[in-house]
Amino acid sequence: MWLSRSRFELREEVPGAPHDVRTFYADLANMKLVHPLVAAVDCLADRQDARGRCREYRVRDRIPLGPFGMGVTYRATVLIAPDGVVHTEARQFPNVRLSGTVTFVPLGAGTTVTEAVDIEAPRPLLGFTIAQAEKAHAAMLAAIRHHFEGSLG
Known part of the structure; x- marks a missing residue:
């Protein structure tokens, strides 16, 4: 009852083949390069089964709080389904x-990346969590685009 939910969707056109963009996105070790909050990533498990390729990670973020930053460590899971859709989940303290769900659709010589994110958090944290997540994910998708633009030249 004290948990609230919200959702946002972002889209970015990336100048790379869907397979290449998906591979880059789904390896959270790359997030240190493009996600503004991610400070460290450790892969804990990597397995393939009928649901697809699943990786489990321990991630450390640095969350800005005014002039200060707060370190947060959490578990994240990335599943690349057989149809190419990537499903992600991150669980953080306290109950966030x-x-x-991320899709990679061919667009000319590039890819349209569409990321839909559902957030569940304690009511007092929901607004802050939404603002931080949406801002960070928009910056991440733009940085992925810049990464692939740089690999063209």
Whole structure:
């Protein structure tokens, strides 16, 4: 009852093949390069089964709080389904959960990346969590685009 939910969707056109963009996105080790909050990533498990390829990670973020920053460590899961859709989940303290569905659709010589993120958080944290997540994910998708633009030249 004290948990609230919200959702946002972001889209970015990336100048790379869907397979290449998906591979980059789904390896959270790359997030240190493009996600403004991610400070460290450790892969804990990597397995393939009927649901697809699943990786589990321990991630450390640095959350800005005015002039200060707060370190947060959490578990994240990335599943690349057989149809190419990427499903993500991050669980953080206290009872914050981000679940994402990411598609990679061919667009000319590039890819349209669409990320839909569902957020569940304690009511007092929901607004802050939404603002931080949406801002960070928009910056991340733009940085992925810049990464692939740089690899063209």
